[in-house]
Amino acid sequence: MDRAGADRRPRRRVRRHRLRRRPLRRPAADRGRRHRPRRELGRRPRRPRPRHPRHRRPDRTPRPEGRRHRGGGCVTTRSRRSPAALALTLLALLALLLTTAPTARADTIRDQQRWALDAVNADAAWETTRGAGVVVAVLDTGVDASHRDLAGAVLDGTDLVPHGAGPGDPTWAAHGTAMAGIIAGRGHGADRGSGVVGVAPEAQILPVRVLLEEDDPARKQKRAEGGNAVAEGIRWAVDHGADVVNLSLGDDSESAHPDPEEDAAIRYALRHGVVVVASAGNGGESGDPVSYPAGYPGVIAVTAVDRAGSRAPFSTRRWYASVSAPGKDVIIAAPGDRYMQGWGTSAAAAFVSGAVALLKAAHPELTPAEVRRLLATTARDAPEGGHSASLGAGLVDPAAAIEAAGTDRPLTASLANSHTAEYFGPGPRSGPVEEGEPPWLTPAAVTAGAMFLLAAALLFFRVGPAAPRRTSGPAVRPDRWTG
Structure with missing residues (x-):
């Protein structure tokens, strides 16, 4: 996810509460000792008279258990x-x-993630399939396969970036791990009821590292060296069994333009029956620049919506928009079994890649063009006229697409095939999110x-x-x- 314009909240400074102390009173037996008269020789001192009748006891009578004990400067009373x-x-x-x-942690990670899964109608789709047998290639910054929510979901991939951070480094695989969790997270704990669950929790992730994190010191060097790792990564993923390629990345700068190698690689994937999904771009507040690879023909370009289903302010508005998905205040997995909250059309693209995985699992015979049309014709909350640059054909609904694919319903919708903008980089994060209170x-x-x-x-x-x-x-x- 992109981090431009991130809302970095300052960490709250927590101070330890100082224990308030005050001097203990001296025992009654020690008070005024300096002012007592010296005992006269040969005379036995008189026993002090009790102040209250209840303290009067015969000599040699054991004190009751409720007696008051004095010692160490503290007075304690037995109950x-x-x-x-x-x-x-x-x-x-x-x-x-x-x-x-504390109520600050009353919501679990799954509870905070729930709204996005409901937005794409995931529960209804899971009644038919959970994505088993489908491989989704995540071309990104790498994936932390050791994350507890991705256990058993990540296949052996490849690294097409020869330098930069490696596994275990703080600037490694944050963005890619987040996308993998949205697509195929499996949760953890009893009945996998904790942590992040993906749209297609039984799909498998094929990680292909094609770029570095934004805060990786070697990122500038990588850009200066040139090369086209994205095009190479698409071809590698197709040749190694991918059914879907997720491209939560892109270039929406002023100098962005179609690249012949990337265009050819995408056409290579489509010819081999591989669906390509890309984020539409995060330039909605900076002039809506065109982005690639979202703008290439045949790509499912995804815009972002908020909890209310409205276009997220940062989401790019361009003619190439295919469908929309949640992309704001999304709970994401992070390396080291951590969780973050972030935003960006990267997350929206990952949700749609998960939806495509469900559709392909239920109907593996569908071609990329048929998948694209199905998602468009079954999208919910369609804008006026059936399509807009802000929302595409509407909010993706994999359950409706699965049902429609099993009928003889004609697919009449057509989407623009013109070039569009693309987005790259992780979206800004508002801070770490911790697991909530247990269910008891x-x-x-x-x-x-x-x-x-x-x-x-x-x-x-x-x-x-x-x-x-x-x-x-x-x-x-x-x-x-x-x-």
Whole structure:
């Protein structure tokens, strides 16, 4: 995803709370010691008279368990409450603690990702297929195959960039890993209910590294050397079994122009039955420049929409737009089992590549042209006139496309085949996203905590303080503790 104009939020500075302290009062036995008169020789000092009758006890009578212990400068009192009341109180406090955890992490990664999956009607498509048997080539900055949400989903790919960061470096594979997660993330944990799940979670990713991350120090050197890794990567992916090629990259600069090698490579893919998907560009706020490879004939060019289904402000508006998909506030996987929130037409293209994988899994006989037309004729929220430069034919709906492909419904829609703009680079990220609270923090826990508190309160007031118990041994001093 592109990072231009990123909304980098400053990290909140967290300071430790200082423990407030105040001097402990000296024990009563030590107070005023300097001002006591010296004891006269031969005379036994008088025993001080208790201030209250309840403190008067016969000599040699063991003190009750409820006595006050003085030591170490702290005064502690042994509890005389009913053991049952204490147990219920502790359980209530535990339940209350669990239910009052910070709400900032109340949503899990899957919950935050849910809106985008709902936007493309993924659940309905999964009733037919989840993309098994389809290979999606991700031509990008590399893919972190060790990410827990991509376990078992990444095939052995290739690296067409001879220098730059490598696996494990902080400037390696961030953008490519994000795209792979959107396409074929499988989640993790119990029933794979945590983390990122892709549009086609049973599809496989074929990683092809064709460019470097924007913050890679070797990126400028790579550009100066020239070459056409994108064209080479497309041909390599086709020759190694790819069914879909995802190009979440491009050039939407003022000097952008069609490249004969890239055009030929895309035509090579289409002739071999491989669908090519590309991002439309992130120049919506800078004059909507034309971008490539999204503008080449036969490519499915994807624009971005927000949660409301409206065109994202950054999304390029050009005649070559085919369909639209979520591209704003999208939860993405990042190397090192991390997660980020980002935006860009890169993400939108990845969603459509996942949709194509579902369609190809259900109907492998479809040609790239048929896939393109199916996505257009079944798109939801079509703009006025059936097509626009902002949204293409509308929001992609793989479930509807799968259903339409199984009927004799004619495919009459036609899309512009003219050259268009392309986008590259990762989209700006608003900051890391952490896993949320586990599923046991539910309303049921809140109810249980309230019931425990009520039961403890009733039992406390009915039982009340227990009478002091006599013991034949000396009083036991409580263990020391630190706060």
